[in-house]
Every structure is written in structure tokens, then in C-alpha cells.
Amino acid sequence: MSEEMYKEMAQSIIDGDSDKSVELAQKAIEIQMHPLDAITKGFVVGVNYIGDQFGKGEAFLPELVMAGEAMKAAVATLDPELRKLGEAREIMGRVVLATVEGDIHEIGKTLVGTMLSASGFEVYDIGVDAPADKIIGKAIEVDANIIGMSALLTTTMVRQREVIDELEKEGLRGKFKVIVGGAPITREWYEKIKADGYSEDAIGAVKLAKELVGKE
Amino acid sequence: MSKNIKSISNPKLKLEVLTTEEVQKIHDATLWIIENVGVRFPSKRALEIWEANGAAVDHEKKIVRAKPQLIEDALKKCPPKYILAARDPEQDCSLDGNHVYLGTDGCGVEVIDIETGQKRTSQLSDVRDISRLADATEEVGFHWVPVSAQDVPPEARGLHEVRAIWENSTKHVQTESIYNADEAKAAIEMAALIAGGKDKLRERPVLSLMQCTAPPLGHDGGSLDAALLAAEVGIPTGFMTMAACLTTGPVTLAGNLAVGNAEVIAATALLQLACPGAPVFYAAAQTASDLRTGAYTGGGPEDFLFGAATNVLSDFYNIPLSMGAFATGAKDPNWQAGLEGAMSSFMASVVMSDMLLGCGFLHGSRIWSFAEMMMDCEIFSIMHKMMKGIVVNEETLALDAIAAVGPGGHFLAQKHTRNHMREIFLPEFMDRRPYSEWESKKDDARDWALAKARKKLKEHQPDLLDPKISAEMAKIIKSVEKE
Ligand code: B12
Numbered sequence: 219m220s221e222e223m224y225k226e227m228a229q230s231i232i233d234g235d236s237d238k239s240v241e242l243a244q245k246a247i248e249i250q251m252h253p254l255d256a257i258t259k260g261f262v263v264g265v266n267y268i269g270d271q272f273g274k275g276e277a278f279l280p281e282l283v284m285a286g287e288a289m290k291a292a293v294a295t296l297d298p299e300l301r302k303l304g305e306a307r308e309i310m311g312r313v314v315l316a317t318v319e320g321d322i323h324e325i326g327k328t329l330v331g332t333m334l335s336a337s338g339f340e341v342y343d344i345g346v347d348a349p350a351d352k353i354i355g356k357a358i359e360v361d362a363n364i365i366g367m368s369a370l371l372t373t374t375m376v377r378q379r380e381v382i383d384e385l386e387k388e389g390l391r392g393k394f395k396v397i398v399g400g401a402p403i404t405r406e407w408y409e410k411i412k413a414d415g416y417s418e419d420a421i422g423a424v425k426l427a428k429e430l431v432g433k434e
Numbered sequence: 435m436s437k438n439i440k441s442i443s444n445p446k447l448k449l450e451v452l453t454t455e456e457v458q459k460i461h462d463a464t465l466w467i468i469e470n471v472g473v474r475f476p477s478k479r480a481l482e483i484w485e486a487n488g489a490a491v492d493h494e495k496k497i498v499r500a501k502p503q504l505i506e507d508a509l510k511k512c513p514p515k516y517i518l519a520a521r522d523p524e525q526d527c528s529l530d531g532n533h534v535y536l537g538t539d540g541c542g543v544e545v546i547d548i549e550t551g552q553k554r555t556s557q558l559s560d561v562r563d564i565s566r567l568a569d570a571t572e573e574v575g576f577h578w579v580p581v582s583a584q585d586v587p588p589e590a591r592g593l594h595e596v597r598a599i600w601e602n603s604t605k606h607v608q609t610e611s612i613y614n615a616d617e618a619k620a621a622i623e624m625a626a627l628i629a630g631g632k633d634k635l636r637e638r639p640v641l642s643l644m645q646c647t648a649p650p651l652g653h654d655g656g657s658l659d660a661a662l663l664a665a666e667v668g669i670p671t672g673f674m675t676m677a678a679c680l681t682t683g684p685v686t687l688a689g690n691l692a693v694g695n696a697e698v699i700a701a702t703a704l705l706q707l708a709c710p711g712a713p714v715f716y717a718a719a720q721t722a723s724d725l726r727t728g729a730y731t732g733g734g735p736e737d738f739l740f741g742a743a744t745n746v747l748s749d750f751y752n753i754p755l756s757m758g759a760f761a762t763g764a765k766d767p768n769w770q771a772g773l774e775g776a777m778s779s780f781m782a783s784v785v786m787s788d789m790l791l792g793c794g795f796l797h798g799s800r801i802w803s804f805a806e807m808m809m810d811c812e813i814f815s816i817m818h819k820m821m822k823g824i825v826v827n828e829e830t831l832a833l834d835a836i837a838a839v840g841p842g843g844h845f846l847a848q849k850h851t852r853n854h855m856r857e858i859f860l861p862e863f864m865d866r867r868p869y870s871e872w873e874s875k876k877d878d879a880r881d882w883a884l885a886k887a888r889k890k891l892k893e894h895q896p897d898l899l900d901p902k903i904s905a906e907m908a909k910i911i912k913s914v915e916k917e
Contacts, residue, residue, distance in 0.1 A: 272726075278725040279680065279723070279725060279726065279727070279728050280680065320656075325682065325728060372543055372556075372584050372591070373582075373588040376588060404555070419727060420727070420728075
């Protein structure tokens, strides 16, 4: 019975079908399946499958994004139950992600967020044109492990440094790992501003994040 | 040297990429989008203008919904023709629907150093060098700020860049790196120094602005404010959509065209509502994001189709078009770069896009290469030649020569041959040598293109900008820079 349902759960994620994944999550609650089992034996199997296919170049980006959304929806449905049980899903780490102030380039940042979520990180994407205090405020609020900043303009990449300087000033630099990315971001730049890492693409961003939280 | 500008005109080739009915359908879809879905205008001034003209404005979300009539009436006020004025009036570019000009691409972040061949961060001296080389190159009709001057303060960077170009070239300057009100005000003052007064800019706009839209269905506030200031003084402004299938636009090409069109014509209508008759142009560089990574491809069959289709749209609205061409994802001036440059420029030229932007870039509009620039220029020359098509008349049918040679023999000694031989295209960068010669040197187009760039750069001296004007510009820039 459960085996069947786990399979269905995984399939709903593979199909990127949020309606279905939420329905299955509700059903799991009704039949008193342990929410962690629903997640790890059911839904996560689907995410891993799509992730694998994506890595091999056989699944495409929209499939990955839709799987991510279906996963998010299922987990959100199960979350209140988990809390009731006083348990939490094991996560890789918490990441606050933003495109810096003055910059509205969104796609790269969002993709990095999607890939991080798909890889088990809890991602707080605070959007584009985000000022330093908003980024830092959010990181403190959610007790983030990593702050990720995207900047696509040569005029806005300096904001990445401002955030790092601000962290330094407030004595918070040691608390967060800072990673950066975007079209003009090079190794030289990230070393110069003393960030903890940079990546040219979303797959690299995941690898980097895992290394930084000591899970690689 | 090179006062002449090469442009494509009176083309003989034709291409029907969209039928009249299809264009009408895209237009209707566009108006539906603007009326029902709306477009985001995050600028106080823009929202006020829309509201004053009867559009529905959601101030919280900054979304504007406008009736078709409002948009269509406003678009009718766009001037169909005008010039992009050059510091040297002989080099003005006429945006009249019968000329295709090539510009340099813009806003690169790195440069392949012309001497060392190493990739490095772009700086002000690169802007100088590239514009001087463009000044010397007849294929380049006007400039975009080619790369960012990352060694000057960000708040006045866009101003340093346009000054550097005016100092190194007499051709028209267009920039995409002025996207806030402060810099726009200063840039207008600087342009006025060359035009001989702010009131002369309308007649002789020596500067034009390109602003990106923010797909899907949005704009950047700073860009809107800069565009509105430019429109007031008659500085031509274009809104460029880069809607990308899959990410910022629908996956299907028609839907992507409609989304981009909604962004561009809504902003264009705004400028006409604010300043009726302001010179505007349509600008576009739509693409399809890579299926596997979401990366900006800059090239590929979808891009090429967009290149031709967009001009049909801008013709429908009767405004000039600046079309993204020569974009490539190649990391080196190689097969991919050549293919993408040739296809995109062909598709955009055959439909007579007024401006092609532009030559010189690799790696998805990020890395400037001098060799790539020279090779793109040769591709443009090939397009220039091809658009002339095949002329059929008594002289070109060459019956006299054919009769004189008869069956067998050759045409090399014919007067007719000598009279017309210079019409045959003579490439600079194509390898037609004996194999053994190549084998002994192992060089190719890239080496020759680079050598040409080096030589021109060494030799070419542009007409100097009046030092007084230059000094005035420096003062204006100083006033914008933070202490
Ligand atoms: C699409 C695009 C836009 C779109 C963005 C749409 C959107 N909703 O996001 C629009 C049209 C809005 C736009 C606007 C502008 N743009 Co633009 N844009 C691009 C373009 C072509 C592609 C960017 C993109 O989406 N790539 C696809 C994604 C998947 O890649 P990515 O962003 O690089 O992200 C990947 C990596 O960088 C990395 N990464 C990204 N972020 C992070 C963060 C972390 C923490 C990590 C680890 C990794 C990481 O992983 C990502 C996934 O693989 C680039 C050129 C380029 N090739 O980068 C120019 C470019 C970035 N833009 C440029 C410019 C100049 C502008 C404008 C100023 C133009 C104007 N005058 O209006 C405006 C800026 C407005 C503003 N205030 O921000 C220049 C910047 C150059 C410079 N010298 O500063 C570029 C380089 C193009 C050019 N040469 O002109 N642009």
C-alpha cells in the first residue's frame, strides 16, 4: 500500500504536477503516514530522479523547475504535521539569495535558487534590486548559513563588496559564508572582495554551497 | 581615412517571414496583453503620465493597463524617419527605412587584449581604442559604448565612456549604459556641447540611448526616467526587448514576439504621450534560453527568425529598428561565431533593419575581441554585397563577350571582364591559398583579422574633438562623480 503511494508521490514530482503532489501529501496525512517518510521515501525520490536526468542532459530546465515547485508544494502541505511532531526535515543548509541593489537581472539568480532547493537547501530568495540591509536582515532572521549574491552589471557588482564590508563592520562576517556570481564576476573579483566562493553556473553553485557547509 | 560609411540600401533580396495577417495577429495579441495583463512601469513619472492619459494604473504593483486606442493613437505620433547625427555631418546615419548600418556591440565586461591575447577586465582605454578602430572602419556606421570602463567610478562611468568615444571618433554615439536620470541629464548636456546647444539636439542628435525592457512585461525605473529626459530634448531613444523563450518569454516564438512587442510599444507609446513626435526606435534581441542550462544563447535558429520577424513589426508601426545581430555564444572567433554572425546579420539585413548591433563580441555579449570585430565587419561586407542581388540587363547578360569567346576558351582577356571584375567580392579573411602555403604557416582568418586591427590602430588618427568641448565635458562628469 505505502509502496504504491511512494511511487505515485515520486511520479507526481517527475511530472511536475503540484496539484497531484499536494493531493498525495494530504492523503498521507489522512492515512497517518509519517510525513518524513512521505518526503524521503516518496517525493524526494522523484526530485532525485529528475536531478539525475537533468545532470545527464536528458531532462530540461522546465522539468527541473516544475519538479521543484511540486516538491515545494508537497513539503508545505506536510510541514504543519512535521511541526506537530516536533521534527524537521534534514536540510543541507539555509541560503539567502538576492540580486543586488540597482540590478534587475533575475534569471541566473532564480536558477541558482532552483538548483539549490532541488539539492536540499532551504532557499530564501528575496528577489532583485535588494539593498544590503535587506539581504543581511534576512540572513540574520532565518539564521542562514550562506548568503548568495548575483550581480550582472559592472556598476552593481561593487554592491557585493558593500555587503561584505557591512557584515565585517557589524561583526557578522564569520557567521555567514558569502558566495557571488553573475556575468562580470571573475575569480579575481571574488578574491578581491574576499567572498567565500563564486561560480559561473548553477551546478557549480550547488557544488560550492555543499563544500561551504561541509557536505561534499 | 574612412570618412565613408558602408551601409546596405536598395536591396534586391526579399524574404517573407510573416504574412500581413500574421503581423496583424501579433499586433492584436499585443494590444490584448497591454489591456488585460498590463505592463510594469516602476517610475513615478511614467505612472503619472499614463494616469493623466486615462490608462488604468495600479500604483502598488506599478502595473499599467491601457486601451488599444490609447496605444495606437500614441504610436501614430512617432516620426518614421530621422537621422542619427555624427560629429562629422558627412557621417550622419539616415534612419529612413532604406539603410542598414552596423554598430559596434556594447557594454562588454572583458577584453581579449590586442597585444597579449590575454582576457582581462575592460577599462576606459579599451573604449578609446575600440572607438578609434571603429572610426577607421567603413563597415561601422555608429558606435555603441563597446565595453565598460571599469577603472572609473560607477556613478559617472557611462559619461566617461561617451566622452571617450567622441574624443576618438566623428561617428554617431549610441549608448546602453546610461540608465538613470542623473547620468542622462549630464549626458544631454555633454551632447549639447557638440550639437551647439540643447535646442540643436533635436536637429542634430549626436547621441542616442538604448534602454532594455525588463521582460516579461516590465521596465526598469531608471531606464524609463532616462528615456523620458532624452525624449524631451529630441535625443532618439529605443527600448530593447530581450524576451527569451522559456525563461522571460513564452516558449513559442509567436508568443515571445507578442510579449516583447508589448514591452516595446507600451514604452514607445509612453514617450509619445509625454513628448509627441519624439524620435524613437524599436530595439530587440530576443532569443531562446538554452534548454539545459537556461543560459543566454545569443544565436541559434530562433534568434535568426526573430531577427527577420522584428523588422516586420517595426515596419508595421513605421518606426526604425535596431536589431541584435552578430551575437554568439562562442568563446573564440571560430566556426560558431562565424555561423551565428552570418545568419543573424543576413536575416536582419534582408528585411532592412536600420541598425545592426553589433560587431565584436564573444561569449554571449560579454567578451570583446578585436579579431572578432574585424571578421564581423567582413561578414557585414558580404551581406552588403549579397543584398545587391543579381542584376539582369543587356550589359550583365554579356552576350557580346559570350559570342567573342565562343565554345571553349576563357573570359579572362575580355574587356567586359575587366570592366566588371571589381564587382566580384574580394575577401580579406578567407583562405583560398594553396594547401602547402597554409601548411607552412598554419595561420587563418583570426590572425589576419588581428593583424589588421593592430595596423589600423597604429595608423589611424581621428579628427580631434575641440579641446574646449572636451574640457567642458570633463567638468560635467566631475559634477556627477561622488566625492
Ligand atoms: C537577459 C539579460 C537582461 C534582461 C534580464 C531579464 C530578467 N528578467 O532577468 C534585461 C533585458 C532586463 C536586461 C537589462 C539590462 N541589461 Co542585461 N543582460 C542580459 C543577458 C543577455 C543575459 C543574462 C541572463 O539572464 N543569462 C542567463 C542566466 C542563466 O545566466 P546568468 O545570469 O549569468 O547566471 C548564471 C551564472 O552567472 C551564475 N550565477 C548568477 N548569479 C549567481 C549568484 C551566485 C551566488 C552564484 C554562486 C552564481 C550565480 O549561475 C547562473 C546560472 O547558471 C546578459 C549577457 C550575458 N550573457 O550574461 C546581459 C547583460 C548582463 N546586461 C547588460 C546591461 C548593460 C543591461 C542594462 C543596463 C541595459 C540597459 N541600458 O537597459 C539593463 C540593466 C537594468 C538593471 N538595472 O539591472 C550587460 C552588462 C554589462 C556591463 N558592462 O555592466 C550584459 C553583460 C550584456 C551587454 N553586454 O550589454 N538584461
